[in-house]
Amino acid sequence: MQEIFSEIARGFSILKWRYLAIFKFRQLAKRLRIWYWLSSALISLLIVSLHPQMLLPADAAVTIQTPLSTQGARIVDAKGSPVLLRGVNWFGLESSIYVPHGLWVRDYKEMLSQIKTLGYNVIRMPYSIEAIRATAVGGTGSINYYLAGNSELKGKTPLEILDALVQEAGKQGLMILLDSHSLDSTKLPELWYDSKYTEADWINTWTMLADRYKNQANVIGADLKNEPHGVATWGTGDQATDWRLAAERAGNAILSVNPNWLILVEGTDGNVVGQKLPRYDWWGGNLEGVKNYPVRLNVSHKLVYSPHEYGQGVHDQPWFYEANFPQNLLDRWEIGFNYIATQGIAPIWIGEFGGRLVDISSKEGIWQQQLVNYIKQKNLSFTYWSWNPNSGDTGGILTDDWTTINTDKQKLLSTLLTGGDAISTTNTQPPATPPSTPAKAQLAVTSQIQSYTQNFCTDIVIANNGNASTKDWKLTFVMNQATLTNAWGGNFISNNGKYQVTPDSWAKVIAPGQSVKLGYCANKKGTQYKPSQLSVSAS
CATH class of the missing domain: 2.60.40.290 (Immunoglobulin-like)
Known part of the structure; x- marks a missing residue:
């Protein structure tokens, strides 16, 4: 996969940007991936002695109450009602500018409002440890402070800017999932540590964030590490490489500070004890090891598994050319991750998927159509990659002006969003019209x-x-x-x-x-x- 790190063309009057560097890892191509409506009158924060609760509007008939938990293959809210998380990845806080991208063009409050208006209810927010520790935004012109909302961000550190985004997202009824995407702004490491940042750095950053946001009820969880790959293993028992054991150490540390968060654990790209798939080259995509080597957390009903899945536009895989494509994808997905939900072990949240093509003739378009149908049929949560247009191999929901919507992508994704967030088992459909009534839209x-x-x-x-x-x-x-x-x-x-x-x-x-x-x-x-x-x- 290929990692893309973007620096922004300087000057507030300039609305165009350019990519400065493209980093390649192994044979895969991947980039550093780098809610409408209701005003604060409809958002109620209920702070109680042990934990905060938040009422988040999903549609006119359904309200999500945090904190979230799990029941078998379902994510549920504080009332026990099923919840489907349907969101986007908004990257940039993990890049060299240390803030979500697009703020050189758009007011961050407007951006959040647009995400919510389109029907999404959660944002996966990637970050790096380097950015969280930074004392200032990276570079000049990364934020247009002349825009009304953005003026409030001037002089803030990247972490304080994240605070502002989190708080405004809560006001607008959007949930936030934090994602430890990378250690620094230059590469995506195979493991959760490297020569510069230790495991303690990784875990301490997580516990700091868990404590910082434990009373911010719209922050719902931690995606522990983005895309373990390479030497990362599952089920080997090696403390240095076994991602399952590292996820337990980090997850339990977080829950000791904030027992209300969901803990999302991604897979690896291979090196799984008992692996059935002969090849699974998506970083973070293989969760076969969960069956025999599940992640063990000290707080029950908080574990969610989160694979990543991509199409030909990210890397040309052999299964795209098999005679039974695209039906072969269904077996790969069931074997690779969705058996976890099928068997009621834990919920599945597809943390990343996306691509430039959504047609019904190209390999990538067929793959993406098939996956969206699969998500709908299986009632899976997802966060689409990406909101940003400047993701080199996938593009985004936004087009290059950072305002206009890619209508083809939104049309496809709207099949998952139509009628609100589908988070309640209550039948909210209007009563059936008597047959004698002429059919008419009202x-x-x-x-x-x-x-x-x-x-x-x-x-x-x-x-x-x-x-x-x-x-x-x-x-x-x-x-x-x-x-x-x-x-x-x-x-x-x-x-x-x-x-x-x-x-x-x-x-x-x-x-x-x-x-x-x-x-x-x-x-x-x-x-x-x-x-x-x-x-x-x-x-």
Whole structure:
């Protein structure tokens, strides 16, 4: 796999960047991978004597209450309701600039709002020990402090910036999974330590973060180490290389400080005692060893296994050319990791998957379509790689302007997001319409404003309360004393304060009982900036 480390073109007026270095490891290609709507009135933090609880909106009918735990193959909230984590990876804090990428273009609060509006409920946030220890952001121009929200970040250390992102994510109803992605900003090590950083450095960083965020209820867990590979083993008993034993040491240290976190353990790329697959070249992807050598934690119901899975665009694997492709993928996934969920051992959370192609003709597109269907059928949690557009071999959900959505990717992923986060067993579908009632789509629109000092963001939900799907729809509203700065989920056209919005291709069809989410951010030009006269029609 190939590791990509990005440095940003300096100067606030420059919106383009370039990659400075591409690091290759072994024969694989991989890069250093480097929630809408509800305002704080709907987010309630309940701090109790032993642990914090947080109410996180998933959709109009479902609320997630942290902390999260596990029951067999399911992740459940504090009420015991099943939870599906559906999120994105937003990388950069592990890179040489020590902050999530894109802040040279976007206000971080707007970025979080867009993620939430699109239907995601969690962000996997990669970091490096080097960045967590840094006293300043790396380089000039990594953050545009002239943007309203970003101005609050000026003078902060990378760790303090992470604090701000975590707190704002909580206000917007987004959960955070921390990911120990690398030790420094130059390479992805095979093991959890190297010649510069010891195992104690790795574990001490984790326990510091666990203590720091133990009262920040939207921080839900620790992905202990990104992609063990190379000399990393599973089940060998070697203290220096057995990743399973290291995960136990780190996981138990974290839980001794913060017993509320989920502990995510990735696999290796091989070197598994009793391995059945003749080859499994995705770093962190092979979890065969769990059957005979499970991770043992001192706090029960907190363990989640988290494989990574990629397609031909990351590395050209032999199974893409087997005669039974893509059906052969189902056996590989069951043998490699999903038997863990099938047998009720623990939940599976696919920590990374992604690729540039999502069509039905290319190898990568077919693989990605197959995996999304698999995730849906098996009710698995996931965090997509990546939110960022500047991931060299996969691209992102955002396109190169850091604002526009890659509609093909979002259309595919929306099959996992439609109707909210699918986190409750309660039937929230409207009652069946009598057969004599003509089939008709009935749309309703709601909006929620998140206001800041100089600007604001509006999250919009269009729900179909009818008994037929839409073929298309149109939204209109009036907005005075405000200037649109960016928008997502639709095409916004303005004419003297009157706005017309038509959907992106992936959002045209709204099935009965389902909804789509869109939104925009704008600069305030007066006190009468809020949108009014919102109306939506279906066709």
